[in-house]
Amino acid sequence: SNRDACEYSPSSAKEAITVGAVDPYDRQTRFTNKGPCVDIYAPGLMIIGAVGGGKISYLSGTSMSTPFISGALALQMEHRGCNARLKRTNIKRGLKIGFTGK
Numbered sequence: 001s002n003r004d005a006c007e008y009s010p011s012s013a014k015e016a017i018t019v020g021a022v023d024p025y026d027r028q029t030r031f032t033n034k035g036p037c038v039d040i041y042a043p044g045l046m047i048i049g050a051v052g053g054g055k056i057s058y059l060s061g062t063s064m065s066t067p068f069i070s071g072a073l074a075l076q077m078e079h080r081g082c083n084a085r086l087k088r089t090n091i092k093r094g095l096k097i098g099f100t101g102k
Contacts, residue, residue, distance in 0.1 A: 001033055002030055002031060002032065002033065003033050003034075004033065004034065004035040005020070005033035005034060005035050005037040005038050006037040008033065011033065011038070012037055016037075017040065018033075018038050018039050019039070019040055019041070019042055019062055019065045019066045019069045020033065020042075020044075021041065021043070021044020021045060021060070021061065021062045022041045022044060022065075023043075023044075023045040024046070029044055029045050029060070031060070031061065031062075032062055032065075033062075041065070042066070042069050044060060044064045044065035046058045046060060047060065049064065
């Protein structure tokens with residue numbers, strides 16, 4: 001919605017890892033929410049995805065960005081272990097994907 005993510009749920013929750021979308025040039029997309037509640041950015045524009053019936057299409061949105069971060073987080077948890085003490089700040093610090101959203 002191109003608005004402050006802190007004004008919406010679940011992105012306003014301190015425990016949430018909020019993902020924004022960037023274009024292929026590492027710029028925020030026009031549709032992604034922004035602000036201090038966005039923790040990390042990932043590709044979210046013109047992502048090739050399955051649309052059913054054995055077809056693919058170019059898709060855009062934070063629904064495309066979030067799987068990038070989820071996958072990176074899953075790999076981190078596989079290598080570092082997963083337990084209840086794993087804090088959000090440590091998770092964010094460990095995600096070094098290279099996207100800044102600038």
